[in-house]
Amino acid sequence: MMKNRSAAAPFAVWMLLFTIVPLGVVVWFAFTDAAGHFTLDNIAAIQGHLGTLAYSIALGALATVICLFLAYPLAYSISRKTERVQQTMVMIIMLPMWMNFLLRTYAWMTLLENNGLINRFLGLFGIGPLGMINTNGAVVLGMVYNFLPFMVLPLYSVMTKIDSRIIEAAQDLGSNGWQIFRRVVLPLSMPGIVSGITMVFVPAVSTFVITKLLGGSKTQMIGDTIETMFIGQAANYNVGAALSLVLMVLILLCMAFMGMVDKDEEGGLVV
Amino acid sequence: MKKTIGFVLAAGLILAMAGCTKETSGGSWDWASEPKAESTGVTLNVYNWGEYIDDSDVNVNDAFTHLTGIKVNYKNFTDNESMYALLSSGAADYDVIFPSDYMVGKMIRENMLAKINFDNVPNFQYIDESLKNPAYDPTNEYSVPYTWGTVGIFYNSEYVDEADLEDGWDLLWNEKYKDKIFMFDNPRDAFGIALKKLGYSMNTENPDEWQAAYEELVKQKPLVQAYVMDQVYDKMINEEGWIAPYYSGDGIIMMDEDEGNTAIKYFVPEEGTNLFVDAMCIPATAKHKTEAEAYINFMCRTEVAKANAEYIGYSTPQTEARKLLDPSIGENPNFYPPQSLLEKTEVFITLPDEINELQDSLWIQLKK
Structure with missing residues (x-):
């Protein structure tokens, strides 16, 4: 027991210093004014940013749904391949993550521009130029591209654990393709779906550079607003912290909700 | 050197380019x-x-x-x-x-x-x-x-009618160049231009003048292709757009014979501008x-x-x-x-807190 505790000590110190204490600081700033007195004004100031918050959640949710629909069949088909093919394919999915996030997004900017590579290619066939850059679509594309691996990997790791014999058994018992998916694969992969959604939705909602590079910075997401609060002219840490706190609470609520869904599904399986 | 938003990598690339040339x-x-x-x-x-x-x-x-x-x-x-x-x-x-x-x-x-x-x-x-x-x-x-340096307008001389330069800062509000105009993606520089266009000081402490500048930026928004900082180099060189206000010293890279686009030219509007030191x-x-x-x-x-x-x-x-x-x-x-233009320049000075807060909130409102 002693041994276990001392082994976990570095982690505990890390968590305390870099998670718990900073969180405490965020809460402190959110509930105080510039002079350090307790106030609820910062939390009330959020009313002015509800539109931005809703917009961020909408874009984040859309990106998450697209990721799920792209990643699910992909993860399933990878999980049914031989071990070697699986390793190669997972490697290919991970590959873009080895490059810096900013650089990847910057590359998309030059691809999508009116004189960008895609439009120049389409121009060869007399199509376009299509207005792709500086749109909401470009922002969602940027999110999907950057966060897709976070959806594929948890789905894949859950799906590799689905025994092929279970699927075969379902086939033997006369299930058609849809029934196998609905009654066998989907329930068994539910934990992967839940963690995939969480891992994509959370960073997508709070992202802040993608709108600048791909959205032309014409509409801010909540992450951009928080950034303006912290590094803008006034450096209003208090409202910035309050906005961060609200975002955190919203995300926690989403995760709690997802956790409940997860438990229900598992419960259903036992029955 | 002006504060640029942290596109460290992009800036690194550009610096590397500058080093080569x-x-x-x-x-x-x-x-x-x-x-x-x-x-x-x-x-x-x-x-x-x-x-x-x-x-x-x-x-x-x-x-x-x-x-x-x-x-x-x-x-x-x-x-x-x-x-x-x-x-x-x-x-x-x-x-x-x-x-x-x-x-x-x-x-x-x-x-x-x-x-x-x-x-x-x-x-x-x-x-x-x-x-x-x-x-x-x-x-x-x-x-x-x-x-030191100044803020001025970089423009692509192939597409922009040089007669329109007479309008000074109004060039950034010219309907003719809709979707070909870039604007600063930081409030101080963007508001500075709008204030100067209206004939106000860039350091004004009058909230009404800030509000008026905000109205100008709202009017300009439909004409703006994108609000940019260091992305402006790529976008201007590739002719994504034709008109962009930026810092004189940094912008020189856009006009470089090898790395840049020689059609790009620079001018400082007559109304005066920001001089930075x-x-x-x-x-x-x-x-x-x-x-x-x-x-x-x-x-x-x-x-x-x-x-x-x-x-x-x-x-x-x-x-x-x-x-x-x-x-x-x-x-x-x-x-x-020339001295005549220098006399019309202004150096940014630190604004009082309430003006800075107003500026941030107007900026956020503009981006809604």
Whole structure:
């Protein structure tokens, strides 16, 4: 027991210093004014940013749904391949993550521009130029591209654990393709779906550079607003912290909700 | 150097490009042949922007050590705010720092700077008169200008009718160029332009004038393709758009013959503009004040100022050094605007908190 505790000590110190204490600081700033007195004004100031918050959640949710629909069949088909093919394919999915996030997004900017590579290619066939850059679509594309691996990997790791014999058994018992998916694969992969959604939705909602590079910075997401609060002219840490706190609470609520869904599904399986 | 939002990688690439294309004009200063000074045993702590001193043709810090016997411990910062945060925390003891105009004003007000003994800085005589006694240091006791530049409009001369330049800042509101216009993605520069267009001061403390500037930016928004900072280089060079306001010194890369687009030209609107200065100052906590003054004096020496101006690409305040620059730079009104235009420029000074808060909230509202 002693041994276990001392082994976990570095982690505990890390968590305390870099998670718990900073969180405490965020809460402190959110509930105080510039002079350090307790106030609820910062939390009330959020009313002015509800539109931005809703917009961020909408874009984040859309990106998450697209990721799920792209990643699910992909993860399933990878999980049914031989071990070697699986390793190669997972490697290919991970590959873009080895490059810096900013650089990847910057590359998309030059691809999508009116004189960008895609439009120049389409121009060869007399199509376009299509207005792709500086749109909401470009922002969602940027999110999907950057966060897709976070959806594929948890789905894949859950799906590799689905025994092929279970699927075969379902086939033997006369299930058609849809029934196998609905009654066998989907329930068994539910934990992967839940963690995939969480891992994509959370960073997508709070992202802040993608709108600048791909959205032309014409509409801010909540992450951009928080950034303006912290590094803008006034450096209003208090409202910035309050906005961060609200975002955190919203995300926690989403995760709690997802956790409940997860438990229900598992419960259903036992029955 | 202006604060640019942290596209570190992009900036890195551009700096790398700038490094490759930098021309070395002949006759660089052979400091090593001058007599070597005895070591004084003093090490001066200098805190400057990255890539903001010549370390190739003339290694300025090595030359200083050679000629004065004072060693230099040279460190870089990335923006005024982080430099300010480090100094105000008391965690560092620097002897010479290079804050921008508005930051000098802020640090003077907070008693963070020492008064410079100008008897030890005789080369101050070479500094351009119009840059002395600036708004951020009205009695010129705390700072010596190091580099300066202006904000102007870069435009693609193939697509933009030069007759439209007569409109000055209104060019950025010209319906004809809808979706081909870029705008600053930071509130101070964007509002500064709108205020200037309306004939107000960029440093106005009148909330109504800020509100009016906001209305102008709202009107402009449908015409703007994107709000950008350093992405402007790629976008202008690739002709994604035709018109972009930016900083004179940074923008030079867009017009480069090899890396840039030669159709791009630059002009400073007649209504006047923002003039920015990065200055040399001595923190109040400096341990080697006399040596710091020697360093500042050295930076104002003609050979050194010339080497730095060629390396950095910003305008130099040192009048003798300017005469030695290639005429395409030294005589170029874009980098050294005529006195008549200089008189209409304004240096940013730190605004009161309530104006800054108004500015941030209007900016967020604009981006909704």
